[in-house]
Amino acid sequence: MAKILAVGEIAGGVLRKASRETTSVGKKLGSVSTVLIGSGAAAGAAEVAKHGADTVYVGEIATYNGEAYAKAIADLVKAKGYEVVILPHSWIGRDISARIATLLNTGVISDAVDISMDGDRVKIRKPVYSGKAFVSLKVKASPQVVTIRPNAHPIAESAGAGAVENITVDAGAAKAKQVKFEAKSGSRVSLTEADIVVSGGRGIKGPENFPLIEQLADILGAGVGATRAVVDAGWCDHTLQIGQTGQTVSPKLYVAVGISGAIQHMAGMGSSKYIVAINKDADAPIFKVSTYGIVDDLFNVLPPLKEELKAALGK
Template identity: 85%
Template sequence: MPKILAVGEISNGVLKKASRETTSVGKRLGGAVDAILLGSGASAGVAELAKHGADTVYVGEISPYNGEAYAKAVVDVVKSKGYDIIILPHSWIGRDISARIATALNTGVISDATEISLEGDRVKIRKPVYSGKAFVNLKLKTSPQVVTIRPNAHPISEAAGAGKAETITVDASSAKAKEVKFEAKGGTRVPLTEADIVVSGGRGIKGPENFPLIEQLADLLGAGVGATRAVVDAGWCDHTLQIGQTGLTVSPTLYIAVGISGAIQHMAGMGSSKYIVAINKDPDAPIFKVATYGIVDDLFQVVPPLKEELKAALGR
């Protein structure tokens, strides 16, 4: 069996969902999995990762975040303990460190897997390319194998692991790029890439004064809030909400597209959602081609009763 290291993420002692995903995938592939958690309050995540099967969990404090130091810490663990497969989330951090880690280990990286399996001792992944207009199946020729997995696209499973914490030191003092300031954004809602439900608004909402309609619908469902590039470019909401080729990629269970026509660039960011609901008054809008359920009507007529129906159904 290959030795697997799952890279997790933690911030202020709160484990990111992606950590459970990489550990669960590692357990599924390898039978045994260790994990590494670097971040503020990292040791708080050890017991939780043990519930997904992690045996040894390497923990280290790193604040503020530093990609060079983070990658080096992972590389040092891989070199000293000898891992065959390193699994990272294809999150902001995973994108920032995976190729650094692979290159330092003189190996390659395959990224953004929507499917992952083991053939012999080789990891095989499937990933979307060309904005989701095609998929490619890939393997690495070299070892160790570094792979990133698409957030929210892989099941989380329970398994009993030893959950033994091992503290490592992370040293950012010699880093050539350093964070000097951080401004939190996005508020209190669930992060878009972790959300089970995403409600997203497009040009059909007509103006910034109507964006709260999207937010209210999202809050009723405990959902994340997204938007199309047109809405962001028009300044109707913050650009961190943009979903699509030049924004975030999301894979929720349910994606509710409100007043969104479904341009290919937008579909690139939400095409791997499990179910899609489209509300648009144009029956020819391309979004209806991918929608599980479509409502052809004026969103301003649909959303208010939809909110009432949801309140009644959810008892809120």
């Protein structure tokens, strides 16, 4: 049975959904332990253990430092002999996975939407060509480092209660020093953790109409996204960009409003379970990947849609 180390994410004592996913995936593959590094890391240990972690390693650090995180995790892999390291394909996972692989003299396979063991080797399935195709890859290097796409993997429950061990995270030894950290405030769910995402494209015509996207998202309890064209035009914050040069999401439901479906955008949302597209152009590429489509002007569709949803959801 393979020895798996799952990397979780926690900040201010709040465990992120990605921690449950990496631990659950690790449990499916073999014997899994989880490492949590961040502020209030100890608070998430018991929750992670519920998803199958035999041991939870806890490292307290006040602020994020990728160099320190990677060093602590790589040292743990070497000391305990872990064969596979699984990280979320989040901004933290993307930052530290390559650092960990470098310290372990191995490589990384990123953005896996499916993962299994083939003998003693990890086999993954991931999108390529901006989501137009999928490939299956087998990791030959050892240890094997893999990032998994958020929301693309089931979360399992376990009756176990893993042991907790403290590890040292030495931010003082890192060459890079954090100068400033600005947290984005807001009550909406994180894009990468959202079960529902509502995104707006160039069809909204201007920044004055972006609140229509936000209002629909608030009714559904969804995350808010946008295409690169909308972000580049300054109609919304760049942190909302979904696509090849933005965030990758994999929600249960993706609502594309006024989005034509450029390949760069679909690379960031193509693995969504259900896609609903609203566009007045019947030939828009987004309809080729959508589960349901509404061919009409979004300004005709959104007002009655919002009222129907509010009535159905009791809002």
